[in-house]
Amino acid sequence: MVLIPLAMAGEANAPLAMMIGTDPARPRLLTVDQPRNRADRFRFAAELAEVLVPHVGSFAAETEDVPVDRGKDVRQRYVDAPQLWVPNPAGIDFLRLLGRSTRFLKIDGDHPVPPAVPLLGRWLTFFANSAEVPGSTLLTNAVQALGLHWVTGQSGAEDAQFGVQLAWIEQGAAAAREAENGPVAGPATDPDFDNRVLAPLIERSAPELRQVLHELLLPTWQRMWRTLSLLRTLPAGERVRSRWDADRDAFTAFSQHVAEGGPPQPRRDGAVAAAARLQRLESAAARYAVQRAFDDPLVLAEYRLTGSAFAGIVTLANPDRVDDTGRRPVLRPRIMVHTTEPVRVEPNTNLTSPSRPAQKAKVISVAPAAGGHDVLLELSGGMGRRLVAEPGSVPAVGEPITLTTLSEAYRPGGALPDPAETPWTHGGPPIYEEPTPPPADDTAPLNPDPATALTPEAPLTPDPAPTPDPVFSSDPALAYRPEVIPNTAATSL
Numbered sequence: 001m002v003l004i005p006l007a008m009a010g011e012a013n014a015p016l017a018m019m020i021g022t023d024p025a026r027p028r029l030l031t032v033d034q035p036r037n038r039a040d041r042f043r044f045a046a047e048l049a050e051v052l053v054p055h056v057g058s059f060a061a062e063t064e065d066v067p068v069d070r071g072k073d074v075r076q077r078y079v080d081a082p083q084l085w086v087p088n089p090a091g092i093d094f095l096r097l098l099g100r101s102t103r104f105l106k107i108d109g110d111h112p113v114p115p116a117v118p119l120l121g122r123w124l125t126f127f128a129n130s131a132e133v134p135g136s137t138l139l140t141n142a143v144q145a146l147g148l149h150w151v152t153g154q155s156g157a158e159d160a161q162f163g164v165q166l167a168w169i170e171q172g173a174a175a176a177r178e179a180e181n182g183p184v185a186g187p188a189t190d191p192d193f194d195n196r197v198l199a200p201l202i203e204r205s206a207p208e209l210r211q212v213l214h215e216l217l218l219p220t221w222q223r224m225w226r227t228l229s230l231l232r233t234l235p236a237g238e239r240v241r242s243r244w245d246a247d248r249d250a251f252t253a254f255s256q257h258v259a260e261g262g263p264p265q266p267r268r269d270g271a272v273a274a275a276a277r278l279q280r281l282e283s284a285a286a287r288y289a290v291q292r293a294f295d296d297p298l299v300l301a302e303y304r305l306t307g308s309a310f311a312g313i314v315t316l317a318n319p320d321r322v323d324d325t326g327r328r329p330v331l332r333p334r335i336m337v338h339t340t341e342p343v344r345v346e347p348n349t350n351l352t353s354p355s356r357p358a359q360k361a362k363v364i365s366v367a368p369a370a371g372g373h374d375v376l377l378e379l380s381g382g383m384g385r386r387l388v389a390e391p392g393s394v395p396a397v398g399e400p401i402t403l404t405t406l407s408e409a410y411r412p413g414g415a416l417p418d419p420a421e422t423p424w425t426h427g428g429p430p431i432y433e434e435p436t437p438p439p440a441d442d443t444a445p446l447n448p449d450p451a452t453a454l455t456p457e458a459p460l461t462p463d464p465a466p467t468p469d470p471v472f473s474s475d476p477a478l479a480y481r482p483e484v485i486p487n488t489a490a491t492s493l
Contacts, residue, residue, distance in 0.1 A: 049116035099124030237295030271426035309404030312339030358382035
């Protein structure tokens with residue numbers, strides 16, 4: 001589903017229009033006649049909910065079984081998930097703010113809204129949060145998608161303009177220069193258009209406002225579908241399917257949360273929740289970078305330039321080598337790889353080949369050779385459970401191979417405290433300690449008589465005389481002797 005939002009200048013995320021739909025030939029236009037009118041804005045949100053919420057709900061029907069715990073159990077997951085497309089990153093920000101402003105609205109009491117409006121806000125927040133996860137495609141913007149696969153001859157700031165970027169990719173620099181004067185892709189509008197056209201129409205509530213907005217958004221609508229056609233011509237990476245499975249898992253979990261009557265997303269995360277979310281995003285970013293490098297040789301070439309990867313040819317191989325120095329023999333084949341590229345890895349470094357991601361290659365030695373280096377590697381994993389390697393699991397002599405320090409291996413996150421165990425500065429409960437009363441003296445009278453408290457017949461007992469210090473005493477018999485000094489830090493000087 002394609003969404004092209006448009007906001008009114010001068011107002012914080014005030015919706016002006018949105019073109020939305022799943023059919024290139026049948027776009028639907030939602031407009032706000034008076035963006036400053038809260039009733040008109042709520043009506044816009046209700047119309048958007050009528051389109052988006054049923055579309056999202058249509059994917060929560062058919063499920064599939066997913067094995068878990070090494071096949072001992074299964075869980076349910078929807079076979080498909082919705083995918084929203086907007087022109088640029090600002091469109092994602094617009095949906096995020098619209099979701100935040102609608103997911104807490106009340107459906108009863110004063111100024112009620114239709115029940116679908118708060119549900120719309122929760123779904124928009126879910127999609128906006130998923131857009132922050134590297135590699136997720138539940139909510140994608142066209143500018144970023146094109147920039148990942150095509151390079152233009154202009155700056156990054158110029159590529160941020162959707163029409164200019166697409167024109168360069170399709171027709172070249174001349175077309176890009178012409179597109180600079182075309183209509184914007186939203187959600188911000190052109191100031192000249194605001195002053196000359198939009199402001200007079202809104203002031204007099206002109207009926208032709210809808211037609212003007214339709215003509216303004218239609219070129220971007222057509223560009224969005226041309227972008228999708230371009231992207232569909234590209235071959236899918238091998239690891240794209242696993243990321244889409246993760247998206248379907250997230251969609252399934254949130255759909256079930258909504259169906260079970262779960263609360264909406266909080267206005268802001270607590271300290272522990274924010275740390276856990278940051279940890280997930282960092283792990284997803286690292287995993288996405290590795291997957292892109294393994295799927296795309298041009299991305300991996302960047303790591304080869306920095307010394308994090310190298311390519312070579314297998315010159316020697318011993319696939320049946322068994323290491324019997326431990327408690328039990330294990331299969332540990334060795335191969336020799338000759339490379340003409342710089343090798344910046346030390347012995348005992350673990351490397352991975354994108355063609356065999358489940359196999360580790362430990363560097364045994366790196367020796368200079370004719371025109372390059374010979375790297376001796378010891379392999380482990382990905383060869384079966386027996387002492388004989390499965391056919392094709394060990395690189396053969398003459399096979400080209402690429403090795404890198406990147407790895408898709410699971411990296412456990414750090415342990416986070418329970419929210420109740422955090423200090424009050426991070427959301428935990430404040431701790432109030434009751435003052436401890438002084439211990440009672442059982443020997444003293446409960447009501448002493450001030451007249452007889454101190455009498456000559458009962459004088460105060462003087463303190464005993466202090467014991468002379470053997471270390472600093474002036475008595476020769478107690479002079480300094482090393483054997484009488486206790487072995488403590490206080491007297492060690």
